[in-house]
Amino acid sequence: MRLAEIKGVGPVTARRIVAHFGLETLDIIENQIDRLIEVQGIAKKRIKLIKNAWETQKAIKEVMVFLQTHGVSTTYAVN
Incomplete structure (x- = not known):
């Protein structure tokens, strides 16, 4: 999941978050x-x-992971 795709986080904010927390970003969130x-x-x-x-x-x-493990394709699951 891309950080900038999360509501409330645009590209500038995403860069600031990653610059501040580095490799720990996802764990922090x-x-x-x-x-x-x-x-x-x-x-x-x-x-x-x-x-x-x-x-x-x-x-x-x-x-999505659950559906994929049960044979449902990503394309079908999204629909």
């Missing part, structure tokens, strides 16, 4: 999302938006 406040331009309101969007995308990914 997954387990310590409130730390995004450390990144310039991210306020609590945006963190909440990012958290909700991240959880939604994560749930969609889990469903």
